[in-house]
Amino acid sequence: MKRIQRLLAVLLSASILNVSAIHSAQAALVPTEEAARLATVTQTESGHARLTAALARDDVRAEMLRQGVDPTLAQERIAALTDDEATRLADQIDSAPAGGIIGAILLVFFVLLVTDILGLTKVFPFTRSVR
Amino acid sequence: MAVGLDAAVAAADGQLAVRTPRSCSPVLAMLVLVLMALLASGCATQTPALLAQPPVGLPARVELADTPFFPDESHFCGPAALATALSAAGLPARPDELVGRVFLPGREGSLQIEMLAGARRSGAVATLIPGTLEALLRELAAGHPVVVLQNLGLSWAPSWHYAVAVGYDLDAGTILLRSGPMQRQALALRTFEHTWKRGGHWAFVTLPPGTLAATASEAETSAALVAFERAAPPAASVTAYRAGLQRWPGSYTLQMGLGNASYAAGDLPGAEAAFGRAAETHGQAAAHNNHARVLLELGRAAAARQAAQRGLAVAGPLRATLLDTLQAINAATPAAAR
Numbered sequence: 069m070k071r072i073q074r075l076l077a078v079l080l081s082a083s084i085l086n087v088s089a090i091h092s093a094q095a096a097l098v099p100t101e102e103a104a105r106l107a108t109v110t111q112t113e114s115g116h117a118r119l120t121a122a123l124a125r126d127d128v129r130a131e132m133l134r135q136g137v138d139p140t141l142a143q144e145r146i147a148a149l150t151d152d153e154a155t156r157l158a159d160q161i162d163s164a165p166a167g168g169i170i171g172a173i174l175l176v177f178f179v180l181l182v183t184d185i186l187g188l189t190k191v192f193p194f195t196r197s198v199r
Numbered sequence: 200m201a202v203g204l205d206a207a208v209a210a211a212d213g214q215l216a217v218r219t220p221r222s223c224s225p226v227l228a229m230l231v232l233v234l235m236a237l238l239a240s241g242c243a244t245q246t247p248a249l250l251a252q253p254p255v256g257l258p259a260r261v262e263l264a265d266t267p268f269f270p271d272e273s274h275f276c277g278p279a280a281l282a283t284a285l286s287a288a289g290l291p292a293r294p295d296e297l298v299g300r301v302f303l304p305g306r307e308g309s310l311q312i313e314m315l316a317g318a319r320r321s322g323a324v325a326t327l328i329p330g331t332l333e334a335l336l337r338e339l340a341a342g343h344p345v346v347v348l349q350n351l352g353l354s355w356a357p358s359w360h361y362a363v364a365v366g367y368d369l370d371a372g373t374i375l376l377r378s379g380p381m382q383r384q385a386l387a388l389r390t391f392e393h394t395w396k397r398g399g400h401w402a403f404v405t406l407p408p409g410t411l412a413a414t415a416s417e418a419e420t421s422a423a424l425v426a427f428e429r430a431a432p433p434a435a436s437v438t439a440y441r442a443g444l445q446r447w448p449g450s451y452t453l454q455m456g457l458g459n460a461s462y463a464a465g466d467l468p469g470a471e472a473a474f475g476r477a478a479e480t481h482g483q484a485a486a487h488n489n490h491a492r493v494l495l496e497l498g499r500a501a502a503a504r505q506a507a508q509r510g511l512a513v514a515g516p517l518r519a520t521l522l523d524t525l526q527a528i529n530a531a532t533p534a535a536a537r
Contacts (some may be wrong), residue, residue, distance in 0.1 A: 096523070096524065096527070097459060097462060097488075097489045097492055098455075098488055098489055098517065098520065099459060100425050100452065100459045100460075101425050101429070102485070103451075103455040103485035103486070104421070104425060104451070104452040106484075106485055106515075106516060106517065107451055107452070107481070107485075115516070135303050135306060136303075136304030137303065137304065138299065141299045141300070144320075145300060145313065147430075148316040148317075148319060148320050148430050149312065149316055150422075150425065150426045153312045153315075153426070156312060157312050157313075160312075161306075164311065164312075165308075165310075165311065165348060165350070165357065165359040165398065165399075166303060166306035166307065166308025166310055166359060167276055167277050167280075167308050167348055167359040167360055167361040168273075168276050168302070168306075168307055168308030168359065168360070168361075179353070180353065180356070187387055187389055187390045187393075188390070188393050189352060190349075190391075190394055191351050191352055193380075193381070197387055197390055
């Protein structure tokens with residue numbers, strides 16, 4: 069919710085200040101990422117995409133710090149993201165699959181044992197599929 | 200059988216939730232579940248068709264035995280899988296160096312987007328491949344180890360895991376993985392497919408710039424190369440874009456990328472040629488603008504002005520950028536020469 073409010077605030081102030089100001093502030097050459105985006109979306113969408121990405125980078129940084137990432141490392145990690153990736157990551161950092169958690173809770177242990185044996189899952193190294 | 204495994208299990212789960220308050224014993228619940236799982240075991244998967252009729256040109260057996268192995272017993276399968284794939288691509292990497300780049304302590308794991316970004320930071324082009332077993336096997340046949348996301352558990356009790364596919368055997372119906380503590384896991388292709396399907400059929404290859412994924416689409420390859428340009432040395436990007444343009448010579452994104460990377464690498468004639476081609480072929484304002492800027496730096500003011508004016512005619516959102524460019528051209532040329 070806070071993010072939406074911030075997004076709205078920036079969008080509104082940007083529309084007052086004229087979104088094209090953002091374009092003239094950049095380097096003389098249009099970067100590849102923006103050129104590719106401009107070829108497929110409208111002006112308003114492209115401007116919004118850049119604003120959203122800028123906000124998303126802040127959000128991702130805050131969330132990374134909260135999740136225990138060192139601030140310097142977080143900065144470098146965010147710099148390596150494209151606008152599109154930063155936007156998606158800001159939405160998903162809490163919910164997206166985080167590969168690394170092996171082992172299931174006790175409640176589903178037997179279920180997984182059975183499905184392992186059926187060859188539908190592969191949680192336990194000692195199971196051998198019946199088929 | 201139309202009902203998918205996940206749907207069946209979710210249905211079984213739903214029954215569990217509804218019945219538990221009344222009289223459903225765990226044993227009964229288990230029976231329901233097993234029944235549902237059995238019913239679902241014939242659901243639509245790619246494996247049977249693939250094994251029954253292997254795709255043309257696919258060797259029956261592949262094993263990239265030279266692929267290194269970094270065993271992992273804890274939460275670091277992300278860094279381990281990435282180090283495996285990067286090292287195989289000739290980009291030496293160790294899991295402990297990658298932890299700070301891709302591991303998220305609060306989630307006790309690594310996110311997909313950061314796996315791709317982490318690979319790029321180590322100098323590899325990280326490209327998503329189509330979510331089909333055939334594409335996966337074709338990459339292996341091309342000599343590219345494939346990083347896969349598996350959900351080893353169930354959709355409602357996920358156990359997310361990264362592994363690296365390093366081979367397969369169509370006769371035995373198995374896929375070979377570097378996975379966690381296992382150096383050579385020969386997993387039934389059918390089982391692998393279930394775990395991979397629950398991971399969203401997500402897989403990528405990490406390749407040195409200049410090598411393209413065997414199966415990736417133009418869109419995925421372009422996205423990978425543009426993202427690579429962000430982190431890579433300009434010369435490496437030039438190599439990568441050139442390879443992309445060999446396969447898709449008409450791609451606007453790749454032409455612009457080659458121009459920008461060449462410019463960043465200090466190759467003005469190369470940048471001029473790339474932007475010029477992009478402008479001629481696609482008539483986009485960004486291409487005209489960049490072409491004009493490079494022409495100006497090459498001292499060809501008249502050609503630069505012409506390019507900028509053509510760009511201004513189609514500028515749209517880039518109007519301010521093109522006016523800036525025209526202004527720079529005017530500032531650089533004596534009034535008498537205009």
